[in-house]
Amino acid sequence: MSGKRALVACIVALLASPGSMAAPTQMNDDSVPMVVTDTTKARQCVIAYLVTDTVTNDTFVSREQIEPTPDESAAHGLYACPTNIPARVAARALEPCITRTGDLRSCVFGDMARGFETQPDVRMTAENTSRCASDLANFIGIACWKSGERNICDVACGKTDQEARDLARGRCEVKQQKRCPITGAVEILPPQ
Amino acid sequence: MPATTAPSWRRHFVPALVLLAGFGVTAPAWSQDEPMDLPILKPPPSVWDHQMLNGRTLLSQTVSDLTAITTGISFGMGPGEVNAHMPVPAQGISWSALPAATEFLDDIRYFWIRFDEARGLRMEAKACVGADSYIVFLFQARGLFRMSYRLVPDVACPHPAVAALEIFGRFVSLATEVVIAEHYRAGAMEIIDLTDPTALSALRAVRWQPKAVEQ
Numbered sequence: 001m002s003g004k005r006a007l008v009a010c011i012v013a014l015l016a017s018p019g020s021m022a023a024p025t026q027m028n029d030d031s032v033p034m035v036v037t038d039t040t041k042a043r044q045c046v047i048a049y050l051v052t053d054t055v056t057n058d059t060f061v062s063r064e065q066i067e068p069t070p071d072e073s074a075a076h077g078l079y080a081c082p083t084n085i086p087a088r089v090a091a092r093a094l095e096p097c098i099t100r101t102g103d104l105r106s107c108v109f110g111d112m113a114r115g116f117e118t119q120p121d122v123r124m125t126a127e128n129t130s131r132c133a134s135d136l137a138n139f140i141g142i143a144c145w146k147s148g149e150r151n152i153c154d155v156a157c158g159k160t161d162q163e164a165r166d167l168a169r170g171r172c173e174v175k176q177q178k179r180c181p182i183t184g185a186v187e188i189l190p191p192q
Numbered sequence: 193m194p195a196t197t198a199p200s201w202r203r204h205f206v207p208a209l210v211l212l213a214g215f216g217v218t219a220p221a222w223s224q225d226e227p228m229d230l231p232i233l234k235p236p237p238s239v240w241d242h243q244m245l246n247g248r249t250l251l252s253q254t255v256s257d258l259t260a261i262t263t264g265i266s267f268g269m270g271p272g273e274v275n276a277h278m279p280v281p282a283q284g285i286s287w288s289a290l291p292a293a294t295e296f297l298d299d300i301r302y303f304w305i306r307f308d309e310a311r312g313l314r315m316e317a318k319a320c321v322g323a324d325s326y327i328v329f330l331f332q333a334r335g336l337f338r339m340s341y342r343l344v345p346d347v348a349c350p351h352p353a354v355a356a357l358e359i360f361g362r363f364v365s366l367a368t369e370v371v372i373a374e375h376y377r378a379g380a381m382e383i384i385d386l387t388d389p390t391a392l393s394a395l396r397a398v399r400w401q402p403k404a405v406e407q
Contacts, residue, residue: 044239050232056375058357059230060364063237065250072242086244096235099368100360100375142230151230184230190237190250 042074045081046134048188049093049127050110050142050155053101054120057151059110059142060100061186062093081133090127110142111155114176117147132157132164134188139164141185143172152176161185231357233364253367261362263312267371267388268335271303279311293330296398304328307343315362319354322346328400337391340400341384356382378402 049062068079090109097107108122109130116124132140137157141164144153154172158164165183172180239250259266265277275285282303290301307314307325322344330338341359343352356375363373363386372387378401387396 046237053375056353056356056377058233058360058375060233060235062235064247065237065239066244067240067242069242082244089240089244089247092238092247096233096364100235100364100373103376142232144230145225179225181225182228182230184232186232186234190234 042077042079043134043189043192044068045079046189047081047085047089047131048134048140048186049090049131050140050153051094051097051130052108052110052151052153053097053106054108054150055101055103055106057149058097058101059151059153059184060096061140062096063188063190064089064093065190078135081135085128085131087127090131093127093131094122109155110153112152112176116152117150120150130155132188137164138188139185140188141165141168141183143169143180144182145172145176145178145180146182151182152178153182154180157188158185231361233357233361235364236367249367249369251367253370255370257366258370261315261366262339262386265313265329265336265339267337267390270335271301271329271331274329274331274336275303278305279309287331287333290331295400296395298332298395300330300332300395302328302330307341315359317355317358319352319358320349321352321355322349325352332391332395337388337395339386341382341386342378342400343382343384345380352382356384360384372396374399 045066045068047064047066049064050059051062052059066082068074072079094107094109098104101107105122106120108120109125109127111126111129113124113126132155137159139158139161140155141158141161142153142155143165144151146152154168154175156164156167156171158167162185164185168185169180169183172178236253237250238247240247255266263277265274271285271287271290275281285303287301290303293300293302304326305313307321307327308323310327313327323346324344326342326344328338328340328342329336330340341356343356345352360373360375363371363384366373369389372385372389374383374385374387376383376385376399378399381402383400385399389396
């Protein structure tokens with residue numbers, strides 16, 4: 001039995017070893033690992049916005065990819081996103097909606113203030129809470145309630161599709177004081 | 193008979209409900225709302241320099257990306273060429289034989305096909321549309337400049353909005369340098385216009401309204 005136990009322990013140790021599935025790493029004389037180049041390209045920062053056409057309820061994801069500075073390095077395969085996003089990036093985020101709608105005034109950010117249904121205007125929406133950054137979340141979610149024919153929505157960021165929807169629903173229900181059963185979510189990073 | 197005595201849970205629960213109702217703490221009217229999925233449309237991403245001064249479309253798309261969706265139809269084709277791409281080409285389609293589209297000030301002509309006979313041009317829409325839905329092809333002298341989906345509701349399909357979103361979603365993924373896809377409503381109809389981005393802005397701006405809505 002003790003021999004079997006030792007064998008099992010050995011297999012478990014091998015499987016748990018981080019290098020067990022990787023190619024052998026060359027060691028120099030001082031036992032310091034050689035530099036191993038990661039061949040998978042790191043993903044640039046993407047800021048994703050949700051914007052809505054208040055007439056048709058069409059909801060668009062506007063993905064704004066930001067090139068890193070030449071001296072920047074990626075962590076865990078992702079470049080960090082800037083903390084301050086200029087207003088021109090937010091303005092551009094509305095463009096996919098504006099160029100595809102019958103009335104450009106109907107395009108607003110997805111995170112809406114309470115009372116939006118009585119004043120459906122972009123000034124009743126917030127760009128900074130309508131966006132998620134790829135270095136902090138994987139999905140951007142939206143949850144809405146229906147006021148007549150119009151969706152009234154709020155936005156949240158999450159690690160998974162379900163978490164983004166749940167957080168958006170929580171935010172919408174607290175902010176709007178309504179049940180928000182209409183939900184959607186999408187990946188922040190576009191497919192490669 | 194012990195039936196005259198209410199069970200202990202009811203003795204407490206019913207007065208509690210009455211009390212809550214008296215304070216306005218009743219079940220909200222929206223509690224029966226069903227969960228619904230909201231599809232999110234995915235236009236091509238933009239890319240910015242690291243200072244975020246200049247943004248541009250990330251993807252480079254060409255007319256072939258459009259024709260891959262439209263069963264080979266592209267802007268600039270003459271009426272005869274477009275007709276040749278129809279599932280069942282009509283007889284006698286030529287510029288001079290086409291009726292005028294009177295919503296335009298310019299000399300614009302058109303022909304149309306029924307949506308349910310459009311095969312590949314139905315964009316694999318799974319949701320319903322009304323039986324009278326159709327697709328219009330609009331031409332200026334130099335060729336096709338707009339395709340317009342007009343989805344009509346009827347008793348069997350009172351809400352063609354879901355199908356409109358399915359069709360619109362296919363074209364939203366294309367850059368506006370290739371096609372300008374617009375979705376709007378005209379009365380109860382759902383309209384999706386696909387317009388040549390090189391067409392004159394005066395033509396691009398025209399939106400169709402059914403006669404009853406124009407009043």
